[in-house]
Each structure stands twice: as C-alpha cells, then as structure tokens.
Amino acid sequence: MKIRKGFITATGINYSGTLPKIRKNPNQLQPIYEAVTNALEALKLLKDKYNIEIKGEVIIKLILSKNLFSKEDDTYNFNEIVIEDNGLGFEDSEFERFIALNDCGKGFSNKGSGRIQFLHFFDKTVFKSVFRDSSSPTGYRQKEFTLSKSKPYLDKNSIINLKEDEEIKSNKSYTVLSLKNPLSEKDESFLKSLTTNEIKENIISHYLAYFCENRNQLPEFTIQQIVDNELKENIKIVSDDIPTPDNQKDIDIYYCKMSIEDKSIQKTDNKEMLNLKSFKISKNKLQKNGLKLTSKGEIAKEIKLESLLSDDFIEDNRYLFLLSGEYIDKCDTDTRGDLNIPTKEEFKKNYTETLFNEEVILLDEIQEKANRVIENLYDEIKTKRDNKLDDIQKLKSMFLLSDETLNSIKIGLNDSDDKILEKVYQADAKLVANKDAIMKQHIQQIENLNPAEEDYEENLRVQVDELVKTMPLQNKAALTHYVARRKLVLELFDKILKKQLEIQKTNKRNIDEKLLHNLIFQQSSDNPEKSDLWLINEDFIYFRGKSEGQLNQIEIDSKKIFKQDFTKEEEEYLHSLGENRKIKKPDVLLFPAEGKCIIIEFKNPDVNVGVHLNQINRYASLIRNFSEEGLQIDTFYGYLIGEGITAREVKSFDGDFKASYQFDYLFRPSKTIPGENRSDGSLYTEVIKYTTLLDRAILRNKLFIEKLTK
Structure with a gap:
C-alpha cells in the first residue's frame, strides 16, 4: 500500500495525550542509541531478506559550527547529529511498522516507542532513506520524512510528515538520520561538549554484549566530528576494542517432561548443548555484570546471575556471560527477546494431559546449570563470595540479624559492613511498618465489635489472637537492635579487660x-x-x-x-x-x-x-x-x-x-x-x-x- 505524502494522521490514538505518558529517557545519549539500534537492525534485515553479504557500515557524525569563542576556549555550537547506515532502508513494510506507534514486530528488543525519544529530545528528526523496489524501473526508491511533536504536527494528530517518496537512481540502499534542534538547553549544552571518544566509549559500553558476540563480523563503525563542513576527527570501533572471551564451556541441558502419575517435572535422557562464553571486562567499560542468552548473534534475554550482583566488581573488573546455541536460535520468535523457552511455573500452568509426552527445555534448568558452571570459572569470584558470606555471618552474630531479613535483601560483594546493615535495617523498618498497619486494622476491628451480638465473644477472641500474633513480630526488630548493642558492649568490655584493644597495645600509659x-x-x-x-x-x-x-x-x-x-x-x-x-x-x-x-x-x-x-x-x-x-x-x-x-x-x-x-x-x-x-x-x-x-x-x-x- 502506497502511503500519500504529507502529514500522516493517526487513527485510534491521540498523540497530544499519548506522548507525555511515554517518559523521556534520562540518558542524554538515548537518541543516538535508538538510531544505532535501528541501523544494526537494518543491516541484519538486508542480509536476511536479500541474502547479501556486504560490509555493514554505521557512521555517526557530530556536526558543529564555530562561534565567537571557539578559538579561545575550543567550544562550538551544536548543529546536528547524523547517523548513516547501508542497511535495508525504509521499504514500505518497514515504514508501515514505523508509523504504528505501538508496533512490537521489528525485533532487536524494539518495543515501538523508541522513536518517541527522538521527539522528546529534538524538535526535528529527518530521515532520508533509499531502498530496493522491484516495481521501480531503477530498482530503487527514496523516502524522506520528518518526525516532530511541534504544534503544526500535533494539530493534525500527526508526528510524521512524509515529504518525498520517489524513484531514484542508486546502486545501494542506505538511511541517513539527522537529529536537529534540541528541545532542552541542557541537552544542547551536553551535545555541543560531546567528543568523538566519549561517543565511542559509550557506544562500546552500551552494545558491549552485541560486540562481544559479533567481534569477527562487526559493521564498520566510524565516528566523526565535523566543524563548519571540515572533518576534524575520524575514529573507528574495531575488533581490537572489543574484549575476547576468557573461557568457553559447553553445557548439557536436559529436556524435561511432566510425569502423568504425580504431575511432577522430571528430566529425560535427551539433551541440548549450549555454549557459555565468559568475559572479564574493566568496570569502566562494562557497567553491569550479566548472564544473557543470545540468539543468532544478538542478545535475546537476560537471566539471573547468582554469583554477582549487577554492580559488583573484583579488582576493578566486571563479568559478562553469554549463552548461545542452535536450540536458542530455534526458540526465537518474531519479537526479539521473546524466546519460546518456558519456566517451570509456565510449563506447569500450561500443562494438559494431551501434552504429557511433550519434552521441553526449561529456562530454570538453563539458569541453574549455567550458574553452577560460572561458580567454578573464576577463583576470585568464589573467594570473594566465600569471604562475603563469612562477613555476613559475623555481622549476623554480632548484631543478632535474622535469617528472614538477610534472605530478603540483595547483598553485593562490594557492600561494606555499614551498607549491609543499612539494607538490613531498611528491610526491618518495612517489616515493622507493615506490622504496624496490620495492628491498626485489628485494633479498629476490635473497636467495631458489638457486645450485644451473639457471636461477640468468638469475634473478640479471633481479633485478640491475631493482634497477639502480630505484636511480637512488630517489636522484634527494635528489641533485636537494643540487645545487639548490649552484646557489642559486653564484647568490648571483655576485650578491654583482656587488653586486646589496639589503643592498649600502642599507648605507653596504662589507660x-x-x-x-x-x-x-x-x-x-x-x-x-x-x-x-x-x-x-x-x-x-x-x-x-x-x-x-x-x-x-x-x-x-x-x-x-x-x-x-x-x-x-x-x-x-x-x-x-x-x-x-x-x-x-x-x-x-x-x-x-x-x-x-x-x-x-x-x-x-x-x-x-x-x-x-x-x-x-x-x-x-x-x-x-x-x-x-x-x-x-x-x-x-x-x-x-x-x-x-x-x-x-x-x-x-x-x-x-x-x-x-x-x-x-x-x-x-x-x-x-x-x-x-x-x-x-x-x-x-x-x-x-x-x-x-x-x-x-x-x-x-x-x-x-x-x-x-x-
């Protein structure tokens, strides 16, 4: 279906009311990330659709202009950011998906609202895209359209203005995306001070998992600074910038099926093999530890990493673990990240006796087996974890911390003692607040009892029993802190008498x-x-x-x-x-x-x-x-x-x-x-x-x- 030029008016949605509900991302680089994600997706789509082996290219241009103070303090005015790729381009099918605000069909973790970040950051986002078209005599067409939430657009209940859709002579497809006129002074100030190296470091950090998995087939990434139409800086992201795996392990994951006798889940003799790659990366380059499933070379789903919290680091390094395999590729769906691998809970919930012979790989089994392997890959992780568990046991004994509270909080390898105690006391405070609210409810219910009713005595007994159950729990946290302090004082008293304090060992006078x-x-x-x-x-x-x-x-x-x-x-x-x-x-x-x-x-x-x-x-x-x-x-x-x-x-x-x-x-x-x-x-x-x-x-x-x- 050919879409007419001009404002593309939405049906079934009111942009003026909908756009404010989609939050502006606090990361000022988010529009660049959205554009790069689209570029990577376009490269993949070109290869998948036409089976063309080309060297993919992604070019990020930071375009600036000189001002009166440029010579003195090396500052410039921001003009625009341009992202170019030689991918599929906006064919009609892709353009139709683009104009559907809530479309989730593109994949690559795209939920359809990423384009809204362009609207929140910039007054105008201009697309110029050349793409293959078999119905065109030249074999190619070009679309040019603008994305904006300015008044002329919203007055027509539109965010897209299609300015051109014409046949064109070309020998390749490509897209040029231009981000113009920042809506915020703060964003403009950030963008004009941005450097090519900062863009490179952030792109590597943001797409590190993708780069690690695809280090031998990366698109050619170029980042340029252009001042008054003159190329000032030109740097690239190359495979040497991407870390290599420290370890690779093949992991056997067994199929499971439901027992028809007792409805329990049992492992079978059939199995699949997954490959686990592990990376030790500087914390300056890897913002979060992670264990991720990859499908066809791209991140598909993140699962729980048990050995480390996301922010933990050891000797200034963090850790990335990537699981891949033909089985994961086969389980991929049209929506990237939505793998058809059920959890135990989902498998039980959807089980019917007609499927009692069905065998599946469960996400829980993948997660459990991968984490067991990871525990033995790095001695420093195991040592650090064991030491942290010892520290927690000492704090538990010293401050009389409850297992219930400790099990309810997440403790990182780099959490100091005071941070752990802060988390414990915050969890205790929430528990006490919850019990206070329950106590209030019981007291109000007691106040509403009517002594004249026949079941008054029974109702009173029930309410009193519930109140008595709640009160010890409500008071336990405060009592624990009180007694724990006394325990510490007793230990300090004992150490003074045994002359074990450092001040007693180093002070010349008897104090x-x-x-x-x-x-x-x-x-x-x-x-x-x-x-x-x-x-x-x-x-x-x-x-x-x-x-x-x-x-x-x-x-x-x-x-x-x-x-x-x-x-x-x-x-x-x-x-x-x-x-x-x-x-x-x-x-x-x-x-x-x-x-x-x-x-x-x-x-x-x-x-x-x-x-x-x-x-x-x-x-x-x-x-x-x-x-x-x-x-x-x-x-x-x-x-x-x-x-x-x-x-x-x-x-x-x-x-x-x-x-x-x-x-x-x-x-x-x-x-x-x-x-x-x-x-x-x-x-x-x-x-x-x-x-x-x-x-x-x-x-x-x-x-x-x-x-x-x-």
Missing part, C-alpha cells in the same frame, strides 16, 4: 581505667539514660546523675547539691591539709530518689582496691554534711569497682565486709556516715571485680540473646 570508665558512663556526661550503667545495675540508667563532676558544680533539677555559703569553720575544713574538697570529682554520682545517692568509683585493674576502701566513705561524708539544707541526702550506696580484689585483702582493711553468696564480690551492709550538726547517714558498699560485672551482665542478657538468635 585501662579511663577506657572502662568511658565504656560504662562517658566522663563529664550528665545523661545516664545514654550510658551503659546497666552493666552494674539495670536501674541505674533511669536515675539522674553525673559522671566525673566537681562536687560544688553537680546539680539535681537545675539546683546545685553543694552549699554555696559556708561558715568559717567549714571553709577551713574544706581547704585543710592542702586539699580543696569542694572540687573533688567522684567517678559517678547518681540520685535515685529524694535523700538517696549512689557513689561509683572505678579503679585500674592493676591496682589493689583494698587501699581505696575509704574513698567512697569520704565522698559520702562530704555530701552528707555540705549539701544544701533542702536536699538532706542521708542514704548512700557505694560501688568500688576494680580487679585487684581478694576477700582476705579487703577484710584486712575493713573487717565489716562479707563475701556474697553468689558471684565474686564483697559487701558491707551498713557504715555510719557521721553528721556534723546533722543526723548521721548510712552507707551500703559493694566491692566488685570488673570480671564479676561482666559475668553478671552476660547472665542478665543471655536469655534475650538466645531467644533472638534461635
């Missing part, structure tokens, strides 16, 4: 006491809630308090506990014997309730704790006698913590200390704190080893950790 103090309650902090005082007692994190604060500066509810005005006699005592007792710094002071104070002192693990038994007594005495009248603290609890502790040594300093019935610590039930012009106070004291604290804390957290790691 063990400082490390332990800061681990439990950061020095100078006044926020026990953010401390790890739970290592001593779970309740301590809920009290008000201060770590290493001067006695005369410590506050409760914004009020200083120490008096600000002292009698002459008090001043003399506070500064006697060369001391300034006002600025003494207890390691930790906590205030659990009115009239009560907890005093904690840390000692270096190498120190004999017995010689420091009176230190807490002195702090208690100062607070009892010099605190503000309104505070009147009279009940004290002291914790002297170190490692150099023996029962005999402690008792030799103070015979009132007794050994505990459980764990390795000593306690003194009560010690009088004399009051000066005030009633006496009392002090309960424990002398505890750091290792005892660790054992206590491990036991307290053991149940949570065991529950979460089951």
Whole structure:
C-alpha cells in the first residue's frame, strides 16, 4: 500500500495525550542509541531478506559550527547529529511498522516507542532513506520524512510528515538520520561538549554484549566530528576494542517432561548443548555484570546471575556471560527477546494431559546449570563470595540479624559492613511498618465489635489472637537492635579487660581505667539514660546523675547539691591539709530518689582496691554534711569497682565486709556516715571485680540473646 505524502494522521490514538505518558529517557545519549539500534537492525534485515553479504557500515557524525569563542576556549555550537547506515532502508513494510506507534514486530528488543525519544529530545528528526523496489524501473526508491511533536504536527494528530517518496537512481540502499534542534538547553549544552571518544566509549559500553558476540563480523563503525563542513576527527570501533572471551564451556541441558502419575517435572535422557562464553571486562567499560542468552548473534534475554550482583566488581573488573546455541536460535520468535523457552511455573500452568509426552527445555534448568558452571570459572569470584558470606555471618552474630531479613535483601560483594546493615535495617523498618498497619486494622476491628451480638465473644477472641500474633513480630526488630548493642558492649568490655584493644597495645600509659570508665558512663556526661550503667545495675540508667563532676558544680533539677555559703569553720575544713574538697570529682554520682545517692568509683585493674576502701566513705561524708539544707541526702550506696580484689585483702582493711553468696564480690551492709550538726547517714558498699560485672551482665542478657538468635 502506497502511503500519500504529507502529514500522516493517526487513527485510534491521540498523540497530544499519548506522548507525555511515554517518559523521556534520562540518558542524554538515548537518541543516538535508538538510531544505532535501528541501523544494526537494518543491516541484519538486508542480509536476511536479500541474502547479501556486504560490509555493514554505521557512521555517526557530530556536526558543529564555530562561534565567537571557539578559538579561545575550543567550544562550538551544536548543529546536528547524523547517523548513516547501508542497511535495508525504509521499504514500505518497514515504514508501515514505523508509523504504528505501538508496533512490537521489528525485533532487536524494539518495543515501538523508541522513536518517541527522538521527539522528546529534538524538535526535528529527518530521515532520508533509499531502498530496493522491484516495481521501480531503477530498482530503487527514496523516502524522506520528518518526525516532530511541534504544534503544526500535533494539530493534525500527526508526528510524521512524509515529504518525498520517489524513484531514484542508486546502486545501494542506505538511511541517513539527522537529529536537529534540541528541545532542552541542557541537552544542547551536553551535545555541543560531546567528543568523538566519549561517543565511542559509550557506544562500546552500551552494545558491549552485541560486540562481544559479533567481534569477527562487526559493521564498520566510524565516528566523526565535523566543524563548519571540515572533518576534524575520524575514529573507528574495531575488533581490537572489543574484549575476547576468557573461557568457553559447553553445557548439557536436559529436556524435561511432566510425569502423568504425580504431575511432577522430571528430566529425560535427551539433551541440548549450549555454549557459555565468559568475559572479564574493566568496570569502566562494562557497567553491569550479566548472564544473557543470545540468539543468532544478538542478545535475546537476560537471566539471573547468582554469583554477582549487577554492580559488583573484583579488582576493578566486571563479568559478562553469554549463552548461545542452535536450540536458542530455534526458540526465537518474531519479537526479539521473546524466546519460546518456558519456566517451570509456565510449563506447569500450561500443562494438559494431551501434552504429557511433550519434552521441553526449561529456562530454570538453563539458569541453574549455567550458574553452577560460572561458580567454578573464576577463583576470585568464589573467594570473594566465600569471604562475603563469612562477613555476613559475623555481622549476623554480632548484631543478632535474622535469617528472614538477610534472605530478603540483595547483598553485593562490594557492600561494606555499614551498607549491609543499612539494607538490613531498611528491610526491618518495612517489616515493622507493615506490622504496624496490620495492628491498626485489628485494633479498629476490635473497636467495631458489638457486645450485644451473639457471636461477640468468638469475634473478640479471633481479633485478640491475631493482634497477639502480630505484636511480637512488630517489636522484634527494635528489641533485636537494643540487645545487639548490649552484646557489642559486653564484647568490648571483655576485650578491654583482656587488653586486646589496639589503643592498649600502642599507648605507653596504662589507660585501662579511663577506657572502662568511658565504656560504662562517658566522663563529664550528665545523661545516664545514654550510658551503659546497666552493666552494674539495670536501674541505674533511669536515675539522674553525673559522671566525673566537681562536687560544688553537680546539680539535681537545675539546683546545685553543694552549699554555696559556708561558715568559717567549714571553709577551713574544706581547704585543710592542702586539699580543696569542694572540687573533688567522684567517678559517678547518681540520685535515685529524694535523700538517696549512689557513689561509683572505678579503679585500674592493676591496682589493689583494698587501699581505696575509704574513698567512697569520704565522698559520702562530704555530701552528707555540705549539701544544701533542702536536699538532706542521708542514704548512700557505694560501688568500688576494680580487679585487684581478694576477700582476705579487703577484710584486712575493713573487717565489716562479707563475701556474697553468689558471684565474686564483697559487701558491707551498713557504715555510719557521721553528721556534723546533722543526723548521721548510712552507707551500703559493694566491692566488685570488673570480671564479676561482666559475668553478671552476660547472665542478665543471655536469655534475650538466645531467644533472638534461635
């Protein structure tokens, strides 16, 4: 059917409404890719239709013009990009497909809407195509047409204007495509700064799989820069630019059939042979790892590569795997990429007893067998994968990560620990959000129950049961993070005691006491809630308090506990014997309730704790006698913590200390704190080893950790 010249008006489609729904590709090179894809397809069609063996040619011309600043800064104005090929050309059948917006029949992964990218990027796309025509006296005809979404076109519900369709003298077919007048200033700026080398590198990268498969029969690719009609640069893509396979393996894939007895899929003795080619390519040239089926030398379908995520790389290389074979070629359909190779699920779904003898190759079998072979092709992939699995197991143990969450996320070989944890916590957050929504639904359903209905009790029981099932799942993620942090603190505590931290090995001074103090309650902090005082007692994190604060500066509810005005006699005592007792710094002071104070002192693990038994007594005495009248603290609890502790040594300093019935610590039930012009106070004291604290804390957290790691 001969198509008349002029605007080609669409029927059954409104371009003004349809074009905006097809998104503009964010890749500014996409129009060039679309043109090159069309050129490769035209070359293939010419060979298939006329059985002509010619040297295919694809020429990309970047056409620029000089401006006032070209000499100074080597910049130019953009004129157009031209892509030429010596393929089939726009014969009538091809042109009819082209004008059908949603046609999917061209193949080469063309879904019919690629031409819309020309419209989104450029005001005018001009085609001049010469093609064979047996009805023409000359044997050739020429079509010239323009693609545009400008107002004159859309007013006629058209995007194509056929300007010429005439007989012409020629000895070959070809197509010249010109991309003119970028619609976006950003795109124009990009195009005028584009270089021939950048075009070459991107073309190779974009079509790398095709080039690898066809390296010995590539079209002649030429890329030119033309400035004011003068050829400035002329470079080519040659076979040496294309990587060669590292490995080739033949793989046997067995046919499968459905068992008529139990409807299971069983392998038969029949098989097909596929060839696997593997390429190790610089990550700068290969953007994604991939495992792809090829048909007749072209990429037909991508299947799952299990050893690597698409973005993984090893020593700056990525990996491409291409599967080919006569069987894949036979399974190709008119729509490129739509192979007639079913999955197990599709085979089961479409199975009927009339087909019980049918044998097929399943996509799942190809994917599974190929991945098993790939695992053994590169030692570095296997080593990297094994190391990553070890890292994941360590993170799982350290942070109590669940198998359910780990199995739900994709972890790359190059993912750092923090990236893995980020993915885990994001997955947990989605799970918690989902459970929150379910909980809300159950609560709303409970609110809507009517006690007057006969089945009220049964409905209530059902809703409560469902709510109870949901709540533990909803809270597990938060609890896991909480307990995992405690587990890390316990491990760090143990390492400090065993002097395994790098800072302990390299520092000339003994800083063990400082490390332990800061681990439990950061020095100078006044926020026990953010401390790890739970290592001593779970309740301590809920009290008000201060770590290493001067006695005369410590506050409760914004009020200083120490008096600000002292009698002459008090001043003399506070500064006697060369001391300034006002600025003494207890390691930790906590205030659990009115009239009560907890005093904690840390000692270096190498120190004999017995010689420091009176230190807490002195702090208690100062607070009892010099605190503000309104505070009147009279009940004290002291914790002297170190490692150099023996029962005999402690008792030799103070015979009132007794050994505990459980764990390795000593306690003194009560010690009088004399009051000066005030009633006496009392002090309960424990002398505890750091290792005892660790054992206590491990036991307290053991149940949570065991529950979460089951």
